[in-house]
Amino acid sequence: MANTAISANRLELLQIADAVAREKVIDKSIVLEAMEDAITRAAKARYGAENEIRAEIDAKTGETRLNRLLQVVETIDNESTQISLKEASKKNPAAQVGDFIAEPLPPIEFGRIAAQSAKQVIVQKVRDAERDRMYEEYKDRIGEIVSGVVKRAEYGNVIVDLGRGEGIVRRDESLPREAFRPGDRIRAYVYDVRREQRGPQIFLSRTHPQFMAKLFGQEVPEIYDNVVEVVSVARDPGSRAKIAVRSRDGSIDPVGACVGMRGSRVQAVVNELQGEKIDIIQWSPDVATFVVNALAPAEVAKVVLDEEVERIEVVVPDEQLSLAIGRRGQNVRLASQLTGWDIDILTEAEESERRQKEFAGRTLHFIEALDVDETLAQLLASEGFTKADELVAVEPREISSIEGLDETMAEELQTRARNYLDRRAQEFEDKRKSLGVTDDLAGLEGLTPEMLVALGEAGVKTLEDLADCATDDLTGWTERKDGETKKFEGAFTGLDVGAEEANDLILRARVKLGWIELPAPEPEAEAEPQAEAST
Numbered sequence: 259m260a261n262t263a264i265s266a267n268r269l270e271l272l273q274i275a276d277a278v279a280r281e282k283v284i285d286k287s288i289v290l291e292a293m294e295d296a297i298t299r300a301a302k303a304r305y306g307a308e309n310e311i312r313a314e315i316d317a318k319t320g321e322t323r324l325n326r327l328l329q330v331v332e333t334i335d336n337e338s339t340q341i342s343l344k345e346a347s348k349k350n351p352a353a354q355v356g357d358f359i360a361e362p363l364p365p366i367e368f369g370r371i372a373a374q375s376a377k378q379v380i381v382q383k384v385r386d387a388e389r390d391r392m393y394e395e396y397k398d399r400i401g402e403i404v405s406g407v408v409k410r411a412e413y414g415n416v417i418v419d420l421g422r423g424e425g426i427v428r429r430d431e432s433l434p435r436e437a438f439r440p441g442d443r444i445r446a447y448v449y450d451v452r453r454e455q456r457g458p459q460i461f462l463s464r465t466h467p468q469f470m471a472k473l474f475g476q477e478v479p480e481i482y483d484n485v486v487e488v489v490s491v492a493r494d495p496g497s498r499a500k501i502a503v504r505s506r507d508g509s510i511d512p513v514g515a516c517v518g519m520r521g522s523r524v525q526a527v528v529n530e531l532q533g534e535k536i537d538i539i540q541w542s543p544d545v546a547t548f549v550v551n552a553l554a555p556a557e558v559a560k561v562v563l564d565e566e567v568e569r570i571e572v573v574v575p576d577e578q579l580s581l582a583i584g585r586r587g588q589n590v591r592l593a594s595q596l597t598g599w600d601i602d603i604l605t606e607a608e609e610s611e612r613r614q615k616e617f618a619g620r621t622l623h624f625i626e627a628l629d630v631d632e633t634l635a636q637l638l639a640s641e642g643f644t645k646a647d648e649l650v651a652v653e654p655r656e657i658s659s660i661e662g663l664d665e666t667m668a669e670e671l672q673t674r675a676r677n678y679l680d681r682r683a684q685e686f687e688d689k690r691k692s693l694g695v696t697d698d699l700a701g702l703e704g705l706t707p708e709m710l711v712a713l714g715e716a717g718v719k720t721l722e723d724l725a726d727c728a729t730d731d732l733t734g735w736t737e738r739k740d741g742e743t744k745k746f747e748g749a750f751t752g753l754d755v756g757a758e759e760a761n762d763l764i765l766r767a768r769v770k771l772g773w774i775e776l777p778a779p780e781p782e783a784e785a786e787p788q789a790e791a792s793t
Contacts, residue, residue, distance in 0.1 A: 285387075290315050292383030297322060305363065310339050312360075325360040389459065392423040396451045396460050403472045404462070408442045418444055418462060425460035433464050433532050434496040445530065447472060464531075465495035473530055474501065477523045480515040487512075489541040492595035496534055500552060500592045504541040513538050539596070545570065549601060552593035556582035559606060568736070569600040576605045600736075620644055627678040628671060637662065638671075649675040683707045695719045702770065704763055709753060716749035725767040732760040 275293065279286040297313035301324055305311060310327040328341040332355060341359055406418040406425065414429030416438050427446055438444060446462035447469035453459060463469060471488040480486040485507050493499040503512040516538045517524050524536055537555075542548040546561045549570050560573040574582045582603050583590050594601045604612070617639055624635035627646040641660055643649060649657065649672055657668035686707030690700060693714030698721045700710055716731075718724050733755060734748035750760060768774045 287317070288387040289384060290317060292387075295383060297324070301363065308339070311363070322365065324363040324365060326363055328359045328361060330355050330357045330359060389453075393451060393453055393459060396423055396448065399448050400451055401468065401472075402448050403445055403469070403476065404448055405443065405445050408438045408440055408444055410440055411438055416444070418446065420460065423460055425462045427462045427464060431461075431463035431465050433534075436464070436496070436532055465493065467491035467493050467499075470499055470501060470527065470531065470536070473527045474516060474523075477526050478516050478518070480505075480510060480512075485510060486515050490596050490598075492592040493534075494588055494592060496532055498535045498537070498588055498592065499531075500537045500539055500596045502539045502541040502548070502552070502596055513540050537592075545597070545599065549593065549597050549599060552596050553582055553589065553601075556589065558582075560609075568598065569602065571602045571604065573604050573606055573609045576607055579603065579605050628674045630671075630674075646675040646678050650679065686711050690714055693719065696721070699724060699767075702763065702766055704759070704766065709750065709755070712749050712753060718749060721767050721771055724764060725771055725773060727764055729757050729761045729764065732763070733757050 275286055275289040279289050294313045294315055297315075298311055301311045301313060302309060305326070312325050312327055314323045314325070315321070316323075327339070329339060331340045331342065334340045334342055404420055404425070406420040409417045409419045409424070411417070414432075416427040416432060418425045418427060425446070425448070427444070431446075431449075446464050447466045448460060449463045449466050449468075450461040451459060452461070468491065470493060471491050474488060475481045478486065481488060481503075486503055486505050489502040489504055491499065491501045501516070503516055505512040505515075515523075524538065528534060528536060539551045539554065542551060545565075546563060549561060549572065550558045553572065553574075556574055556578045558572055558574055558578075562571040562573075564570070572582070581589070584592075590601050590603055617636075620639040620643070621632065621635045623645065624630060624638050624643075625632060628635070628649075637660065638649075654665060654668040654672060657663060657671060658665045663671075690707065690710045693711065695710050695714040696719060699705070699713070699719065702721065702724070705713075713719070713724065718727060718731075727749075730746075730748060732748045732750045734746055734751045736745050748760075765774075
């Protein structure tokens with residue numbers, strides 16, 4: 259009768275392990291290992307924690323064996339974990355120092371506390387194994403859309419049952435005014451999978467720009483087949499979005515493919531995103547064209563690119579200004595995110611006013627620099643000259659060809675321009691010395707007196723200081739964060755010095771100091787001697 263009871267218990271143990279493994283979709287051996295650990299802990303509580311006890315469960319029969327492990331030593335320091343070689347030889351003649359002897363222990367009866375403790379150990383081990391399995395399964399699914407059922411909503415966060423895993427849509431990753439109840443079906447984008455100690459470790463989003471891109475991939479066969487490509491997406495979640503697309507096949511209109519027959523395809527995405535308005539825009543390799551497309555539905559009159567800082571100036575008719583900017587700046591902000599360029603919007607009236615101001619500034623410069631009247635200064639400014647330096651750099655005939663000027667006047671203007679530049683150079687030279695900029699830095703090829711003063715004002719006063727600089731220290735840099743761009747000025751900001759020129763100056767300083775050596779130019783291949791013609 260006793261044997262029958264033992265067999266039933268053994269069978270029940272294996273059945274429990276099977277059931278847990280199936281339910282949690284983990285390996286049965288992991289469940290048995292957790293049970294062994296639980297029995298080991300209970301045995302240590304019964305026989306003493308100082309003992310080295312191991313429990314083993316036979317995976318076929320369910321039989322549980324308890325052993326106390328004793329290490330074979332010459333001299334015993336701890337009787338609980340060690341056994342002398344002499345005693346060990348009685349149990350196993352082949353025993354040697356360093357081996358372990360297994361001493362069988364009688365099975366233990368689980369009391370209420372021991373059973374509760376064992377249950378906690380098993381549950382924790384199984385949960386850890388389940389989390390490892392979930393991580394391994396989903397770590398390669400980042401960037402996919404998954405579908406699940408809402409388990410519960412807590413503090414604005416939505417816990418989603420994914421079938422073989424559990425994900426979370428945090429409050430800031432869900433659409434505004436979107437409410438889910440337990441049992442609702444939900445689709446979301448897997449943007450991160452991390453190993454977490456507690457709680458879900460699959461992080462889902464319905465606000466991520468790529469969620470929209472993937473939704474279009476599901477609705478538009480051309481995107482799924484890579485005939486049409488989603489280049490970029492900008493979203494104001496729950497309100498409005500812009501998506502740029504291009505076609506790899508000239509016969510297919512990418513915008514039309516995404517809109518679908520009577521807007522059926524785009525409407526399916528809009529419905530999933532709770533009515534978010536979507537502008538589908540044709541991507542263009544030409545930045546100006548792309549920006550104009552991105553600002554739709556506003557009409558653009560003119561664009562001016564500044565590729566150095568990735569900024570574009572857009573001129574729109576006065577009546578189009580509010581449409582181009584959008585409510586609370588939404589349209590221009592999304593267009594900027596979509597294109598990656600900072601966009602400044604001006605009306606035609608504002609641009610005209612700015613042009614007049616620049617023209618007046620150039621005119622005043624020529625009046626002061628060349629000591630000429632306003633009419634002549636305006637004439638030079640209207641011909642495209644901006645500074646006195648440009649008058650010196652051109653041939654006299656370019657100036658004399660201006661209507662109302664002759665060769666004598668051209669030579670006189672160039673002489674006055676040279677005198678002005680000499681005076682300016684002397685002023686800069688005096689200021690350079692007063693700032694403490696050293697002569698060795700001043701002697702570096704490529705640095706103008708104005709650049710030396712700018713360096714001195716920025717604290718760069720020696721050749722070593724310049725050699726220590728990064729290019730950004732001289733030209734300035736921009737940082738984009740949350741769709742906004744912040745500018746940081748450099749020593750040469752406002753002096754029309756590009757990154758390549760600044761980098762070249764730093765390189766020259768390092769070479770002059772001997773910090774680096776320029777690679778020797780490769781010798782030109784010598785021409786092979788021609789074979790003498792046979793006579």
